[in-house]
Amino acid sequence: MSTKKTKAQPPEKLTGIKLTDIPESAVGTKAIKSALNHVFTETGVGRGIGLLKNLNQKDGFDCPGCAWPDPDEKRAFLAEYCENGAKAVAEEATKNKVSPLFFATHSVEELSELSDYEIGKSGRITHPMLLKEGSSNYEEISWKDAFSIIGDELNALNSPNEAIFYTSGRTSNEAAYLYQLFVRQFGTNNLPDCSNMCHESSGSALSETLGIGKGSVTLDDFNHADLVIVIGQNPGTNHPRMLSALGETKKNGGKIITINPLPEVGLMKYIDPQNPIKWLGKGQELTDLFLQVKINGDVALLKIIMKKMKEKEKEQPNTIFNHDFINEKTHGFESFIADLDNYSIEELLPQTGLTLPEIKKAAELIINCDKIITCWAMGLTQHKNGVDNIREVVNLLLLKGSIGKKGAGTCPVRGHSNVQGDRTMGIWEKPKENFLQALEKEFQFNAPRKHGYDVVEAIEAMHNHKAKVFIGMGGNFISATPDTEFTADALRNCNLTVHVSTKLNRSHLIHGKRALILPCLGRSEKDIQSSGEQFVTVENSMGVVHQSSGHLAPCSSELLSEPAIVAGIAEATLKDTTVPWSELITNYDLIRNKIEATINGFTDYNKRVRKKGGFYLPNNARSNDFSPTKTGKANFSINVPSDITLEEDQFILMTIRTHDQYNTTIYGLHDRYRGVLNERRVIFMNPEDMKKMKLSKMDHVNLISHYEGEQRIAKNFLVIPYSIPKQCTATYFPEANVLVPIKSTARISNTPASKGVIISIERS
Ligand SMILES: Nc1nc2c(c(=O)[nH]1)N[C@H]1C(S)=C(S)[C@@H](COP(=O)(O)OP(=O)(O)OC[C@H]3O[C@@H](n4cnc5c(=O)[nH]c(N)nc54)[C@H](O)[C@@H]3O)O[C@H]1N2
Ligand SMILES: Nc1nc2c(c(=O)[nH]1)N[C@H]1C(S)=C(S)[C@@H](COP(=O)(O)OP(=O)(O)OC[C@H]3O[C@@H](n4cnc5c(=O)[nH]c(N)nc54)[C@H](O)[C@@H]3O)O[C@H]1N2
Ligand SMILES: [Mo]
Numbered sequence: 001m002s003t004k005k006t007k008a009q010p011p012e013k014l015t016g017i018k019l020t021d022i023p024e025s026a027v028g029t030k031a032i033k034s035a036l037n038h039v040f041t042e043t044g045v046g047r048g049i050g051l052l053k054n055l056n057q058k059d060g061f062d063c064p065g066c067a068w069p070d071p072d073e074k075r076a077f078l079a080e081y082c083e084n085g086a087k088a089v090a091e092e093a094t095k096n097k098v099s100p101l102f103f104a105t106h107s108v109e110e111l112s113e114l115s116d117y118e119i120g121k122s123g124r125i126t127h128p129m130l131l132k133e134g135s136s137n138y139e140e141i142s143w144k145d146a147f148s149i150i151g152d153e154l155n156a157l158n159s160p161n162e163a164i165f166y167t168s169g170r171t172s173n174e175a176a177y178l179y180q181l182f183v184r185q186f187g188t189n190n191l192p193d194c195s196n197m198c199h200e201s202s203g204s205a206l207s208e209t210l211g212i213g214k215g216s217v218t219l220d221d222f223n224h225a226d227l228v229i230v231i232g233q234n235p236g237t238n239h240p241r242m243l244s245a246l247g248e249t250k251k252n253g254g255k256i257i258t259i260n261p262l263p264e265v266g267l268m269k270y271i272d273p274q275n276p277i278k279w280l281g282k283g284q285e286l287t288d289l290f291l292q293v294k295i296n297g298d299v300a301l302l303k304i305i306m307k308k309m310k311e312k313e314k315e316q317p318n319t320i321f322n323h324d325f326i327n328e329k330t331h332g333f334e335s336f337i338a339d340l341d342n343y344s345i346e347e348l349l350p351q352t353g354l355t356l357p358e359i360k361k362a363a364e365l366i367i368n369c370d371k372i373i374t375c376w377a378m379g380l381t382q383h384k385n386g387v388d389n390i391r392e393v394v395n396l397l398l399l400k401g402s403i404g405k406k407g408a409g410t411c412p413v414r415g416h417s418n419v420q421g422d423r424t425m426g427i428w429e430k431p432k433e434n435f436l437q438a439l440e441k442e443f444q445f446n447a448p449r450k451h452g453y454d455v456v457e458a459i460e461a462m463h464n465h466k467a468k469v470f471i472g473m474g475g476n477f478i479s480a481t482p483d484t485e486f487t488a489d490a491l492r493n494c495n496l497t498v499h500v501s502t503k504l505n506r507s508h509l510i511h512g513k514r515a516l517i518l519p520c521l522g523r524s525e526k527d528i529q530s531s532g533e534q535f536v537t538v539e540n541s542m543g544v545v546h547q548s549s550g551h552l553a554p555c556s557s558e559l560l561s562e563p564a565i566v567a568g569i570a571e572a573t574l575k576d577t578t579v580p581w582s583e584l585i586t587n588y589d590l591i592r593n594k595i596e597a598t599i600n601g602f603t604d605y606n607k608r609v610r611k612k613g614g615f616y617l618p619n620n621a622r623s624n625d626f627s628p629t630k631t632g633k634a635n636f637s638i639n640v641p642s643d644i645t646l647e648e649d650q651f652i653l654m655t656i657r658t659h660d661q662y663n664t665t666i667y668g669l670h671d672r673y674r675g676v677l678n679e680r681r682v683i684f685m686n687p688e689d690m691k692k693m694k695l696s697k698m699d700h701v702n703l704i705s706h707y708e709g710e711q712r713i714a715k716n717f718l719v720i721p722y723s724i725p726k727q728c729t730a731t732y733f734p735e736a737n738v739l740v741p742i743k744s745t746a747r748i749s750n751t752p753a754s755k756g757v758i759i760s761i762e763r764s
Contacts, residue, residue: 232379236266
């Protein structure tokens with residue numbers, strides 16, 4: 001018996017780095033080779049081909065890789081996948097199994113010594129498992145007993161608000177809907193989700209300014225745009241299928257501006273994966289203008305651009321701004337435009353790290369275009385002023401009237417494949433009143449009104465012993481969240497930690513007094529219930545709801561579907577519930593009927609979702625209607641540039657993804673597009689900064705973060721000289737999460753500022 005603390009952070013050991021040239025373009029044959037390699041090694045050739053054939057086809061399953069939409073019409077056989085999508089499905093369809101025998105022969109302590117890569121490669125979990133109090137190994141448990149443990153622990157709490165119900169973004173609409181319904185019938189809104197760490201800043205900014213927390217564009221808009229601005233996003237790695245859309249923009253004469261501290265390979269040049277003839281060539285140039293902005297210099301940059309536009313408008317009145325749109329559709333123009341005078345270019349310019357002529361070029365491009373799309377991801381959201389970043393993007397679009405028309409609008413590119421759908425289904429700690437009323441009417445109960453905890457608040461509550469049970473519907477909480485050691489202590493304080501998972505991950509090893517692992521079916525697997533084979537539904541980044549059905553045999557006969565697991569927990573917990581949980585599981589059409597009855601936009605859900613390609617949800621911003629905002633109009637807003645000040649020897653650190661990981665799932669140890677192979681513990685630095693610090697390539701360093709007098713340390717990283725602005729650095733998460741202070745979050749959205757960590761660097 002052991003109660004030793006398990007390791008919350010990945011090992012500090014280095015793995016044997018190899019540096020290579022940075023490739024000139026993204027995708028192409030190398031990507032296809034890498035994809036097939038991952039698929040066939042993990043799954044075997046037969047299962048592998050079956051997998052790829054069905055990926056993102058209209059009658060196949062939705063790629064769990066990202067939320068980028070599929071073309072509405074043409075879909076090429078074996079083509080609507082990308083290298084990283086293929087890796088994602090290979091990871092799930094692996095032949096490796098984590099069985100009860102595996103757990104009997106590996107203690108939690110021993111497993112926690114492994115790297116995240118090794119933990120993930122152990123394979124798929126095959127049976128429900130229990131870690132008893134004081135025990136060193138997980139043991140097999142029946143589903144029935146697992147559900148009663150959860151029910152008993154939940155019912156023993158002093159208040160429902162002492163339980164946390166986390167969701168990651170792969171959960172289907174059906175499972176998410178049942179989950180939030182169960183949680184609200186239990187009596188709390190403690191429904192934090194991965195969105196809190198992801199696009200929460202986008203949701204906050206867009207709801208306030210445009211009246212909908214989602215993006216406004218469709219895939220077809222990329223065919224019609226004059227200009228696409230890609231800011232704070234690395235699609236070459238994280239949304240490779242987006243490169244095809246950008247390729248279409250270019251083909252139709254549109255331009256692309258990229259704003260990023262790093263010259264990310266995919267954005268510079270790419271080779272169309274769907275056009276084998278082009279694989280032989282050098283690839284297509286994507287970016288017309290690259291602005292290598294300093295980390296968190298975006299508001300300053302956008303303000304300079306808009307000041308330049310304002311100057312031009314003064315010179316040539318009524319030619320630059322879209323006054324018809326501004327007058328008819330917006331609110332707050334006068335005060336916004338006046339506020340621009342509060343900043344001088346001289347004061348803003350150093351924050352951007354750019355030259356004025358470069359920025360003028362961007363302003364000119366913008367001035368000359370009417371149909372502008374702006375795409376963004378974590379480079380904007382995960383900053384203290386993350387909400388400001390996005391509202392400033394909206395200001396720019398509003399000045400040009402570039403929203404609610406073809407070829408123009410907002411495009412927050414989502415991460416997890418159903419993270420947007422989960423929100424639509426009510427996974428939110430701050431539910432809207434009309435949604436709760438609809439639930440109450442349909443299910444005859446009193447829904448709680450008090451707002452629940454978001455991710456950061458949930459961690460703090462567990463740390464303060466205010467929350468005692470943690471349930472995770474997917475995800476990897478310990479490795480995804482900030483301030484690793486603080487969060488680990490928070491989880492260790494719990495009476496019970498439960499994870500509904502496909503694969504083993506570190507969150508199973510950083511546990512409460514007791515812990516449960518509940519293994520579920522993955523997206524690629526057949527889901528058979530008493531009425532027959534089921535499909536689930538998901539919503540992509542552009543608001544299209546469609547089917548997803550797996551074709552592979554489940555990796556173990558013991559697995560339950562996520563909806564069935566929720567129903568099991570609900571029945572074991574709720575004494576008198578008005579929901580026929582078991583019956584709803586027999587046929588998911590019944591769940592969809594309930595969704596239709598309570599959520600807007602799902603009329604004829606079961607019929608419409610059976611049409612190939614699915615259907616679009618209503619989107620007011622897309623329809624040029626901003627009435628849902630507080631003013632009834634699209635709102636200009638006043639935003640502040642970065643307030644980060646660095647001391648002489650300090651740097652700003654962004655924690656980003658390699659080309660070989662999916663969030664906390666580490667597919668491999670390479671970051672091919674940045675020329676780093678077989679090592680994750682690296683820090684990218686500007687060569688001049690290195691000189692100043694007397695650091696050489698491959699020197700070993702420790703990273704120390706500084707926040708309100710507190711210090712946090714991550715040890716043993718290798719210095720890599722890279723094209724990055726001065727005083728800016730980059731490394732990977734989850735290794736660097738230990739440096740992100742729990743209290744360092746974005747205003748309004750409370751998203752951890754994991755792209756804006758202040759660090760110093762010391763030799764190790
Ligand atoms: N293969 C793969 N695909 C994924 C994921 C994955 O891990 N692997 N994760 C999924 C998820 S959940 C998400 S949310 C998305 C994430 O997709 P991204 O947001 O593209 O992912 P990050 O690696 O966090 O990259 C952030 C980008 O923003 C830039 N950046 C950082 N700070 C700033 C800044 O201050 N200003 C500007 N202008 N740029 C900045 C970085 O240089 C980097 O290019 O991808 C999804 N898709
Ligand atoms: N420092 C730093 N931290 C970050 C970020 C960053 O950029 N920097 N990014 C943040 C972002 S954008 C996000 S979205 C979060 C991600 O946070 P999470 O969503 O919590 O993390 P993931 O790594 O995506 O979760 C992976 C786990 O999900 C489980 N899983 C996979 N598929 C399924 C399934 O179909 N069903 C179920 N039940 N489980 C499944 C597997 O067990 C796997 O180990 O991390 C955030 N953390
Ligand atoms: Mo995300």
